[in-house]
Amino acid sequence: MTAWLVALPILLLACSGDGKAAASARSGPLKVVATTGMIGDAAARIAGDYAVVETLMGPGVDPHLFKASEGDVRRLAQADLVLYNGLHLEGKMGDILVKLARSRSVVAVSEEVPVSELREPPEFLGQYDPHIWFDVSLWAKTLNPVANALAELDPQHAGEFIANAGRLGEELRELDVWAQARIQEIPPERRVLVTAHDAFGYFGRRYGMEVVGLQGISTLSEPGLKDMDRVADLVASRAIPAIFIESSVPRRAIEAVVAACENRGHPVRIGGELFSDAMGAAGSEEGTYPGMVRFNVNTIVEALK
């Protein structure tokens, strides 16, 4: 099963020849493939009409568990530029990305985020927390690597890419300020965010919320009874009114916490569904990165304030 996953990219790359040389002699828009929707959204905004941007992971897809299908590998092999998050978010795509990088531009958008600003949770075995899009000011630091990668492949339009990244960066700065102000509407003692997995660490740090995840940073291991008890005890003892499900993680674990809280005499409700590791449907407000941030912040504030 894994053997063909590893073997196939080599085959496809061998057929496609030297991707970097092909890109310089290219006609028509660049082909860009992004792993997550958040990256694809930024790339489409920055590239404008000069690239066709595809996203591998659609709504509801969990990047920690995502394995590239045969069709995904084919799309990747045809790309001039592959953009991924890095920091081990795409935990099962490492081999493919390494092989793709031999013949085309493959860029981790997190590369310019200073190490000093990355979270290194002790429970994550010495790795950095990959969920950098939850701090809008950190995510804004991923725009330059995207613009620079596009400019290198299409130098004629470099000015446009840099200008588009600047405009988007300005929009993200305003979004960041808005999110900070909106979270302040929650009474301080209720600024506790309980979700299915530990994706919101950067969010909590930036916007001033205590964050409790039922699962760890990655969704690779299922939550156990001990995790349920730990979270239910905390929710009941702190009288937290609402906890949240995530669009890319099965909801049953959070529902079990609701039941466990009821057993403890503390009724808690599900405050809504947050978009954590995947955006909403294409064409909807939540199908864009700024829309996803606004939706999450509004959902959290309305449920807890």
Ligand SMILES: [Zn+2]
């Ligand atoms: Zn995650």
